[in-house]
Amino acid sequence: MVFKMNTTVLLMTYGSPERIDDLDEYLRNIFGNKPVPESAFRENMAKYEKFGGRSPSNDIIKKISRKLEKSLSSYGDFSVFVTNKHWHPGVEERISEIKGSFDRIVALPLFALNSQSIRSSYYDPLASALNKFGVNAKMEFVNGLNNYDLFIPMWLSLASEMALGDSLFLFDAHSLPPGLNEDSYVFSLRYNAYRISQMLNLKSYDYGFQGISGDRWLRPSIVDVVKKYENDTVSVIPISFLYDHLEILYDLDFEFASYLEANGKKYRRCQMPNDNPMMISLLRRAVLDSAVHMNGESIKEYPEKS
Numbered sequence: 001m002v003f004k005m006n007t008t009v010l011l012m013t014y015g016s017p018e019r020i021d022d023l024d025e026y027l028r029n030i031f032g033n034k035p036v037p038e039s040a041f042r043e044n045m046a047k048y049e050k051f052g053g054r055s056p057s058n059d060i061i062k063k064i065s066r067k068l069e070k071s072l073s074s075y076g077d078f079s080v081f082v083t084n085k086h087w088h089p090g091v092e093e094r095i096s097e098i099k100g101s102f103d104r105i106v107a108l109p110l111f112a113l114n115s116q117s118i119r120s121s122y123y124d125p126l127a128s129a130l131n132k133f134g135v136n137a138k139m140e141f142v143n144g145l146n147n148y149d150l151f152i153p154m155w156l157s158l159a160s161e162m163a164l165g166d167s168l169f170l171f172d173a174h175s176l177p178p179g180l181n182e183d184s185y186v187f188s189l190r191y192n193a194y195r196i197s198q199m200l201n202l203k204s205y206d207y208g209f210q211g212i213s214g215d216r217w218l219r220p221s222i223v224d225v226v227k228k229y230e231n232d233t234v235s236v237i238p239i240s241f242l243y244d245h246l247e248i249l250y251d252l253d254f255e256f257a258s259y260l261e262a263n264g265k266k267y268r269r270c271q272m273p274n275d276n277p278m279m280i281s282l283l284r285r286a287v288l289d290s291a292v293h294m295n296g297e298s299i300k301e302y303p304e305k306s
Helices: 020-030 038-050 057-075 091-098 116-132 151-162 183-199 222-226 251-262 277-294
Strands: 003-013 076-084 104-109 138-141 167-174 205-210 233-237 266-269
Touching: 003 057, 003 091, 003 116, 003 277, 020 038, 057 076, 057 277, 076 091, 091 116, 104 116, 104 277, 116 138, 116 183, 138 277, 151 183, 151 233, 151 277, 167 183, 167 222, 183 205, 205 222, 205 251, 222 251, 233 251, 251 266
Parallel strands: 003 076, 003 104, 104 138, 167 205, 167 233, 233 266
Antiparallel strands: none
Protein backbone atom coordinates (compact mmCIF):
# COMPACT_ATOMS: atom_id res chain seq x y z
CA MET A 1 0.00 0.00 0.00
CA VAL A 2 1.30 3.44 -1.00
CA PHE A 3 -0.20 6.59 0.53
CA LYS A 4 -0.52 9.46 -1.93
CA MET A 5 -1.15 12.35 0.47
CA ASN A 6 1.57 14.25 2.34
CA THR A 7 1.73 12.99 5.92
CA THR A 8 3.66 14.65 8.71
CA VAL A 9 4.70 12.45 11.62
CA LEU A 10 5.27 14.38 14.83
CA LEU A 11 7.53 12.48 17.21
CA MET A 12 6.49 14.10 20.48
CA THR A 13 8.90 13.90 23.41
CA TYR A 14 9.39 15.44 26.84
CA GLY A 15 12.48 17.31 25.67
CA SER A 16 15.90 18.00 27.12
CA PRO A 17 18.35 20.90 26.75
CA GLU A 18 21.45 20.53 24.61
CA ARG A 19 23.64 22.49 27.05
CA ILE A 20 23.78 22.51 30.82
CA ASP A 21 23.74 26.33 30.65
CA ASP A 22 20.12 26.05 29.45
CA LEU A 23 19.01 23.97 32.42
CA ASP A 24 17.39 26.90 34.24
CA GLU A 25 15.24 27.83 31.23
CA TYR A 26 14.32 24.16 30.75
CA LEU A 27 13.22 23.78 34.37
CA ARG A 28 11.22 27.02 34.21
CA ASN A 29 9.31 25.51 31.29
CA ILE A 30 8.55 22.42 33.37
CA PHE A 31 7.42 24.56 36.34
CA GLY A 32 5.11 26.67 34.18
CA ASN A 33 7.44 29.71 34.10
CA LYS A 34 7.30 29.92 37.89
CA PRO A 35 10.45 30.12 40.04
CA VAL A 36 12.28 26.79 40.12
CA PRO A 37 12.67 25.40 43.66
CA GLU A 38 16.34 25.38 44.62
CA SER A 39 16.17 21.69 45.55
CA ALA A 40 14.83 20.80 42.09
CA PHE A 41 17.54 22.84 40.39
CA ARG A 42 20.32 21.22 42.44
CA GLU A 43 18.93 17.73 41.86
CA ASN A 44 18.73 18.19 38.09
CA MET A 45 22.12 19.91 37.93
CA ALA A 46 23.66 16.85 39.63
CA LYS A 47 22.04 14.57 37.05
CA TYR A 48 23.23 16.57 34.05
CA GLU A 49 26.74 17.05 35.44
CA LYS A 50 27.07 13.30 35.93
CA PHE A 51 26.46 12.77 32.19
CA GLY A 52 28.61 15.49 30.70
CA GLY A 53 26.00 18.25 30.73
CA ARG A 54 23.38 16.75 28.41
CA SER A 55 21.10 13.77 28.14
CA PRO A 56 21.89 11.07 25.55
CA SER A 57 18.20 11.07 24.68
CA ASN A 58 18.61 13.95 22.19
CA ASP A 59 20.93 11.97 19.92
CA ILE A 60 18.83 8.81 20.25
CA ILE A 61 15.65 10.62 19.23
CA LYS A 62 17.40 12.14 16.21
CA LYS A 63 18.43 8.64 15.14
CA ILE A 64 14.88 7.36 15.64
CA SER A 65 13.52 10.21 13.53
CA ARG A 66 15.94 9.59 10.65
CA LYS A 67 15.46 5.82 10.66
CA LEU A 68 11.68 6.06 10.87
CA GLU A 69 11.48 8.50 7.95
CA LYS A 70 13.70 6.23 5.86
CA SER A 71 11.60 3.21 6.85
CA LEU A 72 8.41 5.00 5.77
CA SER A 73 9.79 6.32 2.47
CA SER A 74 8.65 3.35 0.38
CA TYR A 75 5.05 3.78 1.60
CA GLY A 76 4.55 7.32 0.37
CA ASP A 77 5.32 10.93 1.25
CA PHE A 78 6.03 10.85 4.99
CA SER A 79 8.05 13.51 6.80
CA VAL A 80 9.13 12.98 10.39
CA PHE A 81 9.69 15.88 12.78
CA VAL A 82 10.57 15.98 16.47
CA THR A 83 8.69 18.31 18.78
CA ASN A 84 9.17 18.69 22.52
CA LYS A 85 6.90 19.37 25.45
CA HIS A 86 9.41 21.34 27.51
CA TRP A 87 12.19 22.33 25.11
CA HIS A 88 12.86 23.61 21.62
CA PRO A 89 11.38 23.05 19.16
CA GLY A 90 8.10 23.18 21.04
CA VAL A 91 4.76 22.33 19.46
CA GLU A 92 3.97 25.90 18.37
CA GLU A 93 7.48 26.38 17.00
CA ARG A 94 7.25 23.22 14.95
CA ILE A 95 3.73 23.80 13.60
CA SER A 96 4.64 27.38 12.67
CA GLU A 97 7.64 26.05 10.76
CA ILE A 98 5.89 23.30 8.78
CA LYS A 99 2.29 24.54 8.40
CA GLY A 100 0.99 24.23 4.85
CA SER A 101 3.34 21.41 3.90
CA PHE A 102 1.12 18.45 4.78
CA ASP A 103 -2.39 17.09 4.40
CA ARG A 104 -2.42 14.76 7.39
CA ILE A 105 -0.74 14.44 10.76
CA VAL A 106 0.19 11.40 12.81
CA ALA A 107 0.95 12.60 16.33
CA LEU A 108 3.20 9.99 17.91
CA PRO A 109 4.27 10.61 21.52
CA LEU A 110 7.28 8.44 22.36
CA PHE A 111 5.56 6.88 25.35
CA ALA A 112 4.92 3.20 25.72
CA LEU A 113 1.72 2.81 27.74
CA ASN A 114 -1.78 4.15 27.18
CA SER A 115 -2.34 7.14 29.49
CA GLN A 116 -5.00 9.82 29.73
CA SER A 117 -2.73 12.39 31.42
CA ILE A 118 0.07 11.88 28.91
CA ARG A 119 -2.42 12.12 26.06
CA SER A 120 -3.92 15.39 27.28
CA SER A 121 -0.52 16.95 28.02
CA TYR A 122 0.51 16.43 24.37
CA TYR A 123 -2.81 16.54 22.51
CA ASP A 124 -4.10 19.78 24.02
CA PRO A 125 -1.05 21.95 23.09
CA LEU A 126 -1.01 20.40 19.61
CA ALA A 127 -4.71 21.09 19.03
CA SER A 128 -4.18 24.66 20.26
CA ALA A 129 -1.23 25.20 17.90
CA LEU A 130 -3.11 23.81 14.90
CA ASN A 131 -6.00 26.15 15.66
CA LYS A 132 -3.68 29.13 16.17
CA PHE A 133 -2.05 28.69 12.78
CA GLY A 134 -5.23 27.72 10.95
CA VAL A 135 -4.08 24.24 10.05
CA ASN A 136 -6.94 22.17 8.68
CA ALA A 137 -5.66 18.63 8.38
CA LYS A 138 -6.77 15.17 9.36
CA MET A 139 -5.01 13.92 12.44
CA GLU A 140 -4.50 10.63 14.24
CA PHE A 141 -3.11 10.69 17.77
CA VAL A 142 -1.37 7.54 19.00
CA ASN A 143 -1.98 6.94 22.70
CA GLY A 144 0.09 3.98 23.79
CA LEU A 145 2.49 1.95 21.64
CA ASN A 146 1.56 -1.06 23.77
CA ASN A 147 -1.60 -1.27 21.64
CA TYR A 148 0.43 -2.61 18.71
CA ASP A 149 1.34 -6.25 18.20
CA LEU A 150 5.08 -5.62 17.95
CA PHE A 151 5.32 -4.15 21.45
CA ILE A 152 5.52 -7.41 23.40
CA PRO A 153 7.94 -9.13 20.96
CA MET A 154 10.23 -6.11 21.22
CA TRP A 155 10.39 -6.35 25.01
CA LEU A 156 10.65 -10.14 24.91
CA SER A 157 13.76 -9.80 22.77
CA LEU A 158 15.31 -7.28 25.16
CA ALA A 159 14.38 -9.00 28.42
CA SER A 160 15.23 -12.52 27.29
CA GLU A 161 18.96 -11.71 27.47
CA MET A 162 18.79 -11.62 31.27
CA ALA A 163 15.90 -14.02 31.94
CA LEU A 164 18.09 -16.48 33.81
CA GLY A 165 18.84 -17.04 37.47
CA ASP A 166 16.97 -16.57 40.71
CA SER A 167 16.13 -12.91 40.22
CA LEU A 168 13.17 -10.68 40.94
CA PHE A 169 12.11 -9.27 37.58
CA LEU A 170 10.75 -5.81 38.25
CA PHE A 171 8.61 -4.16 35.56
CA ASP A 172 9.13 -0.45 36.07
CA ALA A 173 6.91 2.46 35.02
CA HIS A 174 6.93 6.16 35.71
CA SER A 175 4.31 7.18 38.24
CA LEU A 176 1.69 9.70 37.15
CA PRO A 177 0.06 12.57 39.03
CA PRO A 178 -3.54 12.59 40.28
CA GLY A 179 -6.39 14.23 38.42
CA LEU A 180 -7.22 11.82 35.60
CA ASN A 181 -8.35 8.22 35.61
CA GLU A 182 -5.27 6.13 34.85
CA ASP A 183 -6.88 2.70 35.02
CA SER A 184 -5.78 2.02 31.44
CA TYR A 185 -2.17 2.93 32.28
CA VAL A 186 -2.06 0.60 35.28
CA PHE A 187 -3.84 -2.15 33.34
CA SER A 188 -1.35 -1.82 30.46
CA LEU A 189 1.55 -2.15 32.88
CA ARG A 190 0.09 -5.17 34.69
CA TYR A 191 -1.08 -6.91 31.51
CA ASN A 192 2.22 -6.57 29.66
CA ALA A 193 4.20 -7.55 32.75
CA TYR A 194 2.08 -10.68 33.07
CA ARG A 195 2.31 -11.61 29.38
CA ILE A 196 6.08 -11.16 29.20
CA SER A 197 6.69 -12.98 32.49
CA GLN A 198 4.63 -15.93 31.27
CA MET A 199 6.36 -16.08 27.90
CA LEU A 200 9.80 -15.95 29.52
CA ASN A 201 8.78 -18.31 32.32
CA LEU A 202 9.91 -15.88 34.99
CA LYS A 203 9.56 -17.41 38.45
CA SER A 204 9.48 -14.15 40.37
CA TYR A 205 8.16 -10.88 38.95
CA ASP A 206 6.32 -7.76 40.06
CA TYR A 207 5.74 -4.17 38.98
CA GLY A 208 6.28 -0.76 40.56
CA PHE A 209 6.53 2.96 39.88
CA GLN A 210 9.35 5.50 40.00
CA GLY A 211 9.30 9.29 40.10
CA ILE A 212 6.59 9.50 42.77
CA SER A 213 6.14 13.13 43.83
CA GLY A 214 3.15 13.07 46.18
CA ASP A 215 0.80 10.98 48.24
CA ARG A 216 -1.76 10.56 45.46
CA TRP A 217 0.65 9.47 42.74
CA LEU A 218 0.47 5.92 41.42
CA ARG A 219 2.01 3.32 43.73
CA PRO A 220 3.66 1.02 44.86
CA SER A 221 7.14 2.48 44.51
CA ILE A 222 9.86 0.21 43.19
CA VAL A 223 11.63 0.55 46.55
CA ASP A 224 8.56 -0.69 48.44
CA VAL A 225 8.18 -3.59 46.00
CA VAL A 226 11.70 -4.98 46.45
CA LYS A 227 11.28 -4.91 50.24
CA LYS A 228 8.75 -7.75 49.88
CA TYR A 229 11.21 -10.12 48.20
CA GLU A 230 14.31 -11.96 49.37
CA ASN A 231 15.90 -12.35 45.91
CA ASP A 232 19.55 -11.37 45.84
CA THR A 233 19.24 -9.87 42.35
CA VAL A 234 16.71 -7.38 40.98
CA SER A 235 16.41 -7.29 37.17
CA VAL A 236 14.61 -4.16 36.00
CA ILE A 237 12.54 -4.03 32.83
CA PRO A 238 11.58 -0.32 32.33
CA ILE A 239 8.55 -1.16 30.24
CA SER A 240 6.94 2.30 30.26
CA PHE A 241 10.07 3.88 28.76
CA LEU A 242 11.44 3.57 25.22
CA TYR A 243 14.93 5.07 25.17
CA ASP A 244 17.83 5.99 27.42
CA HIS A 245 17.44 9.28 29.27
CA LEU A 246 18.25 10.53 32.75
CA GLU A 247 15.27 8.82 34.41
CA ILE A 248 16.86 5.57 33.29
CA LEU A 249 20.56 6.34 33.58
CA TYR A 250 20.40 8.31 36.83
CA ASP A 251 17.16 7.44 38.65
CA LEU A 252 17.47 3.71 37.98
CA ASP A 253 21.09 2.92 37.13
CA PHE A 254 22.53 5.18 39.83
CA GLU A 255 20.01 5.98 42.59
CA PHE A 256 17.99 2.75 42.61
CA ALA A 257 21.08 0.63 41.97
CA SER A 258 22.83 2.35 44.91
CA TYR A 259 19.85 1.63 47.14
CA LEU A 260 19.91 -2.05 46.19
CA GLU A 261 23.66 -2.31 46.68
CA ALA A 262 23.36 -0.72 50.13
CA ASN A 263 20.83 -3.42 50.99
CA GLY A 264 22.94 -6.30 49.74
CA LYS A 265 21.22 -6.79 46.40
CA LYS A 266 22.56 -6.83 42.86
CA TYR A 267 21.04 -4.56 40.20
CA ARG A 268 20.56 -5.45 36.55
CA ARG A 269 18.62 -3.71 33.79
CA CYS A 270 17.73 -4.82 30.30
CA GLN A 271 18.67 -2.72 27.30
CA MET A 272 16.25 -0.03 26.13
CA PRO A 273 14.65 -0.19 22.65
CA ASN A 274 16.28 3.13 21.61
CA ASP A 275 16.67 3.11 17.80
CA ASN A 276 16.95 -0.66 17.32
CA PRO A 277 15.19 -2.27 14.32
CA MET A 278 12.25 -3.61 16.35
CA MET A 279 11.59 -0.15 17.76
CA ILE A 280 11.56 1.37 14.28
CA SER A 281 9.24 -1.39 13.06
CA LEU A 282 6.88 -0.73 15.98
CA LEU A 283 6.76 3.00 15.24
CA ARG A 284 6.29 2.34 11.52
CA ARG A 285 3.36 0.06 12.28
CA ALA A 286 1.75 2.76 14.43
CA VAL A 287 2.19 5.37 11.69
CA LEU A 288 0.90 3.16 8.86
CA ASP A 289 -2.12 1.99 10.85
CA SER A 290 -2.93 5.62 11.58
CA ALA A 291 -2.57 6.54 7.91
CA VAL A 292 -4.89 3.71 6.88
CA HIS A 293 -7.45 4.86 9.42
CA MET A 294 -7.33 8.44 8.07
CA ASN A 295 -8.02 7.02 4.61
CA GLY A 296 -11.32 5.76 5.96
CA GLU A 297 -10.29 2.17 5.39
CA SER A 298 -10.32 -0.68 7.85
CA ILE A 299 -6.93 -1.49 9.33
CA LYS A 300 -5.70 -4.70 7.79
CA GLU A 301 -2.47 -6.46 7.13
CA TYR A 302 -0.23 -4.82 4.58
CA PRO A 303 3.10 -6.08 3.30
CA GLU A 304 5.99 -4.84 5.40
CA LYS A 305 8.82 -3.44 3.28
CA SER A 306 12.42 -3.45 4.41
